[in-house]
Amino acid sequence: MNEPSIMAVCVIIEDHLFIVGSIYSPPTESLPLTTMTTLLNESRNLILAGDFNAKHMDWKCPQVNTKGRLLSTRLNKNNLNVLNSRTKASLRSDTAIDLIISGEIPETSESQCLPYAGSDCLPILTKFFNLNISMDKHFVPRTYWKLYSSILSILYDQLQAEQEILQMISNNSFPWFLMFEQFLAALKLGVTIWKEVKRKRPSISPSI
Structure with missing residues (x-):
């Protein structure tokens, strides 16, 4: 919209x-x-x-x-x-x-x-x-933070080098930080899975 x-x-x-x-x-x-x-x-x-x-x-x-x-x-x-x-x-x-x-x-x-x-x-x-709806299962995210940290550690030198090169070329680090922000979001998504958890509970009313 x-x-x-x-x-x-x-x-x-x-x-x-x-x-x-x-x-x-x-x-x-x-x-x-x-x-x-x-x-x-x-x-x-x-x-x-x-x-x-x-x-x-x-x-x-x-x-x-x-x-x-x-x-x-x-x-x-x-x-x-x-x-x-x-x-x-x-x-x-x-x-x-x-x-x-x-x-x-x-x-x-x-x-x-x-x-x-x-x-x-x-x-x-x-x-x-x-x-009224009855829910017997829901999904929760599980992020593997150790894997997340390991990947960042492996790529640290490369990411820092790219930042320094971009700084020398354009003297503007903002595009790099924008790219890095998008990379972090994509990485978190990549190391996150949704697990189904079943449970029993009485009917509830959705609320605003």
């Missing part, structure tokens, strides 16, 4: 595709309505969480602004709901701009604020009761 303040992932639950997105809309910028429509077109099972800076009485905000009116109209048009309208997260005012938006109805979900974590807004936990 090429939007620096938006991130979305696809999640499959019981053969149904869900789009889970995080959005930050700065106060001085327009709402990303086009992107929101794109996500909704991918799946009607949409869950959006974020700071929209949109104020409206529909989600118990004592103030109304232009972004709030636009968002309220868009939500009503697409049968989307704000699930945490009764959850006050801001520590600075009574405005409600941190929203959890979904096609689910508020009665099938529960939102609550988590303890203070250093921000001017409290984290919000939302449980979706209709999305």
Whole structure:
């Protein structure tokens, strides 16, 4: 989507595709309505969480602004709901701009604020009761750090020589450091495997 303040992932639950997105809309910028429509077109099972800076009485905000009116109209048009309208997260005012938006109805979900974590807004936990899933296995990464260190030790002289050559040629080490950063990431990926771990536990509700 090429939007620096938006991130979305696809999640499959019981053969149904869900789009889970995080959005930050700065106060001085327009709402990303086009992107929101794109996500909704991918799946009607949409869950959006974020700071929209949109104020409206529909989600118990004592103030109304232009972004709030636009968002309220868009939500009503697409049968989307704000699930945490009764959850006050801001520590600075009574405005409600941190929203959890979904096609689910508020009665099938529960939102609550988590303890203070250093921000001017409290984290919000939302449980979706209709999305109960049972998990008996999960995958955890295992990185072989000794192998990682051994490979770096073997390549140390070569990497240092390349840095010195590039420094003499261009007097600019930034391209080398960028390459080295990419090399470290690729090396870690190469010495990491994902192991399946089976376990039994009761059904849980996915949370935002």
